[in-house]
Each structure stands twice: as C-alpha cells, then as structure tokens.
Amino acid sequence: MDEKRNGPSLALLLGTPVTEPKGSLFGRLKDIAVATGADAGRIAGLVLKTKKGLELVPATEVRSTPSGALELRSTDAVQPLQGDENFIFLKQDLLDQQIIDVHGRKVVRVNDVDLQWFSRDEKQDLRVREVEVGLRGAVRRLLLGVIPKHALDTFSRKFPARVIPWEFVDMIEVDPARRVKLKIEHERLAQLHPSDIADILEDLAPAEREAILTTLDEEVAAEALEEVEPKLQKALVESLDSETAAGIVEEMDPGAAADLLAELPEERSEAILEEMGAEERQEVEELLEFREDSAAGRMTTAYVQVPVQATVADGIEALRGFEGDPESITELYLVDEKEVLIGVVPLARMILAKPETRLEVLTEPRFISCQVHAHQNFVAELFDKYNLRALPVLDDDGRLVGVVQADHVIAFLRDKI
Incomplete structure (x- = not known):
C-alpha cells in the first residue's frame, strides 16, 4: 500500500x-x-x-x-x-x-x-x-x-x-508535429457542453484555438464552432486547411454552415465546398442561394418529414434514421407525394399515442408556416406571436424546403443587440 x-x-x-x-x-x-x-x-x-x-x-x-x-x-x-x-x-x-x-x-x-x-x-x-x-x-x-x-x-x-x-488539466500544444508525438488528446474537453468549449476557444490566442479545434472530434468541433460568435467563426475556419475545415463544416447544421461560408471570400468558400461530401455540399449550396436575412437564409434542411398516411410507428422509425441533432427535433412534418406540407405533429403528442395511430389525426388544427423569401424580422414576429419552437418554410408551391428553429431566431436577435 x-x-x-x-x-x-x-x-x-x-x-x-x-x-x-x-x-x-x-x-x-x-x-x-x-x-x-x-x-x-x-x-x-x-x-x-x-x-x-x-x-x-x-x-x-x-x-x-x-x-x-x-x-x-x-x-x-x-x-x-x-x-x-x-x-x-x-x-x-x-x-x-x-x-x-x-x-x-x-x-x-x-x-x-x-x-x-x-x-x-x-x-x-x-x-x-x-x-x-x-x-x-x-x-x-x-x-x-x-x-x-x-x-x-x-x-x-x-x-x-x-x-x-x-x-x-488539459495541455495546449500548438506545434502539430509535437502534438502528434506526445499523443495529446482532449477527451475531457470534448465532454464539455459546446457553449463551454466555445467560451474556452474565445479566451485563447489564434494558434491555440487552432490547436484545440483540430484535435477535437469533427462533430464536437462543429458543435463548438456553431456556438462561437460569427467573426471568430470566420477567423477559425480561415486558419484551417480546406480539407480540415470541410470535415468540420460537414458536421455543422446546414443552415449554420451556409451562414459561415457566406461570410468567407468566394474562393475560400468554394475550396471548402469542393472538399465536402456530395450530399452535404448540395444542401449547403442550395441554402447559399438565398438571402441571409430571409427565412430561407435562416432555416435548416435538417428535419424529419414522413408521408401523410404514416403511422406513429413510421414516425418513430423516421426519427431513428435522422442523422442530425436529435435534440433539435420538436415536431414531425407530414407531406403528400409532391412534398407539399399537409400537417405538423408535435413530438410529445406522437410519443404518447399508440404505434398504429395515423399521424394525420395528431396534427395541429392550424399550423403556422412562412414563405422562403419572408424577411427574418417577420419570422421573429411569428415566433413571438405564436410562441413557436420551430417554423416550417415553404416554397411558392407549398412544398416544405426547410425549418427555422428557435435558436436560429435567438442568434439573429442577439446579432441585432
């Protein structure tokens, strides 16, 4: 002993x-x-x-x-x-x-x-x-x-x-070669809340921020990057090589990724997009086409939709296959064969129902939506007026193209202060 x-x-x-x-x-x-x-x-x-x-x-x-x-x-x-x-x-x-x-x-x-x-x-x-x-x-x-x-x-x-x-104690080693040699990993840091990691990144010098960000798992790095204020987001991504930046951006919410890339010089943004996977690149490129101050500019394409004839069991299966952040899902969207939005089902209501229940009978009697080109100020007003947690965004034909979430609106309002 x-x-x-x-x-x-x-x-x-x-x-x-x-x-x-x-x-x-x-x-x-x-x-x-x-x-x-x-x-x-x-x-x-x-x-x-x-x-x-x-x-x-x-x-x-x-x-x-x-x-x-x-x-x-x-x-x-x-x-x-x-x-x-x-x-x-x-x-x-x-x-x-x-x-x-x-x-x-x-x-x-x-x-x-x-x-x-x-x-x-x-x-x-x-x-x-x-x-x-x-x-x-x-x-x-x-x-x-x-x-x-x-x-x-x-x-x-x-x-x-x-x-x-x-x-x-978590060491900070800025020399990439020595970092690999010493096998310095930030496993304990990665277990912190993304907001806490973001605060830590903001307190570090540029070289130290890069050293930390590149040693984190790409998913953790993406979550932390989303919590960092926009100017620092841009500086961090510009300090990384295109391949490393693409790996992190791929893991970000598509809307947040589009907002970030829109702030970069076009040549740099294109270089990162080229390194991204085809599916993730297409999602982000579609969002980049919209004005940043529009509903489409604030929305994410990470949501769960099911056919209008789906049951509760089908909805649960769709949730299990969702590859985004499960905590961001507050409702499911019912669409017809043309992807026109037919109804919105609150997640809590679905979980309490029997598996064989048709989701259509659980929809909100009147759901609130907006058009892709709606101004972000109007979007914020809808969230305030109807106490929304999420807002479906529709194109001119009523097709569901994305969802604005409450944290997107909070970020917009915070930028205005």
Whole structure:
C-alpha cells in the first residue's frame, strides 16, 4: 500500500543539488519529465544537469534527504536525455503557460506545480498532485532566490491557494508535429457542453484555438464552432486547411454552415465546398442561394418529414434514421407525394399515442408556416406571436424546403443587440 506525504512545489525543487550515494555532488535538478499517451500524468523521471549534460533518472532511484537535497540510490539508472522522448516537461512546457481547467471550464495560467512523495516497494516515488494558478504560486515564484526556500515555502502558504487537480488539466500544444508525438488528446474537453468549449476557444490566442479545434472530434468541433460568435467563426475556419475545415463544416447544421461560408471570400468558400461530401455540399449550396436575412437564409434542411398516411410507428422509425441533432427535433412534418406540407405533429403528442395511430389525426388544427423569401424580422414576429419552437418554410408551391428553429431566431436577435 502506498504511503503518501506532501512534497515540495516544482519551483522550490528546481535547482536542488543531487548527490551520489557517497555524498559527492552529481548534478542539479533541471526539470521533471511526465509521460504521455497511455501513461499520461506519470512522472517518467527527473532531468538532471550534470557534467555530461542533461541526464534522466527514474524518481524511484532518488530519495529526498532531511537537508533538502536529493540523493541517488546509485548512478546505474542514470541515462542521457536524448531529446526525442515523448515527454511533457513541467518547467519547459507548463510553467507560465496557459492550460485548460476542464473542471472549471476556463483557461488559466500555471504559476507552479505541487508534487507529492509517496513510498512504493520500499522506495520513494514522486507524482504530480495539482497545478497552482493562484496567488500562492505567483508569490513563490516572485520571491524565489530572495529568501531561503524553507522560509519561502512557509511564507507562501499564508496566501490562498487556487489549484487544479492534475486529472483536470488539459495541455495546449500548438506545434502539430509535437502534438502528434506526445499523443495529446482532449477527451475531457470534448465532454464539455459546446457553449463551454466555445467560451474556452474565445479566451485563447489564434494558434491555440487552432490547436484545440483540430484535435477535437469533427462533430464536437462543429458543435463548438456553431456556438462561437460569427467573426471568430470566420477567423477559425480561415486558419484551417480546406480539407480540415470541410470535415468540420460537414458536421455543422446546414443552415449554420451556409451562414459561415457566406461570410468567407468566394474562393475560400468554394475550396471548402469542393472538399465536402456530395450530399452535404448540395444542401449547403442550395441554402447559399438565398438571402441571409430571409427565412430561407435562416432555416435548416435538417428535419424529419414522413408521408401523410404514416403511422406513429413510421414516425418513430423516421426519427431513428435522422442523422442530425436529435435534440433539435420538436415536431414531425407530414407531406403528400409532391412534398407539399399537409400537417405538423408535435413530438410529445406522437410519443404518447399508440404505434398504429395515423399521424394525420395528431396534427395541429392550424399550423403556422412562412414563405422562403419572408424577411427574418417577420419570422421573429411569428415566433413571438405564436410562441413557436420551430417554423416550417415553404416554397411558392407549398412544398416544405426547410425549418427555422428557435435558436436560429435567438442568434439573429442577439446579432441585432
């Protein structure tokens, strides 16, 4: 069973003398290497500056002494640091750098790193406990070298601590080659709400935004991109190569994708469209033909329609086959053989009915719709007047061509403020 005890902070440990078993100076602590990939977070070794250069020794081959120095158990385990290892270095890569606090859903700057000694198999080992992002770590760094380390440790603890447990730390690596090498993935970040990811992206520098966006799953990246304000959306997409941008845009709501591409230079927009799949490209190109301030310019083509003679069981089957965001569906649309809209069925009403029930008998007695060229101000008025959750959009022949959803109207109204 491991026996844990608090260790020093990284700032206080750096520069510590490291002696040989007989007591002679071997080197000084230069950095601490942390593993990535499957062993992410485990301390791979202590980086020592010796007469031979930079060398690496496992933490289990070092013990802390009452004097504050570090002592090697033997020099046999010391190996030259090659420079091509897949390590994160706490001083080089973490101190003074921005990271993502996944638990707090925000971007913070690292002031120090708290470490922890523990006993394992009759040896001491070291692990990263938490990252300091508050005043305590800043004071410690500021006064380092001004007062003795033991006094500085005591003094710094008078200040409030703001820490992030290591398991909630998400690294930001802007170098694509090193990102792949270190196998940095943002799995915990991807589990946040898209709005939280959007807020985090807005707090980052351009290169860091691109680094995060390109390592997220395309579907997650698309959901987050839809939540970002339009100017930043444009800047983010323009920073990506056309193939990467197309993969993300394909996963966006067609209406949102069309709005985004409409803001890009024509040459750039065309390049992204060419990289998209045929079906997704056709949907977006059709929407690009409409004026942005029209109902068609605000609508999405991601909705569920079924034949007018369909039953509740048919409607449920259609919902199961829907490839868009299921949370966006609030109603089903009944159409005839010419795709003319015949009726609207609220989703809640359908779920409560028996499977064999004809959907036609569950339709709203009077449904509200609008024409493709209706101005967005008129669309907003309809949502307000009739307390709508979705509004079907029809062409001149009454055919259903799209749906304006409540969040599309909210986005339009927010832009007007």
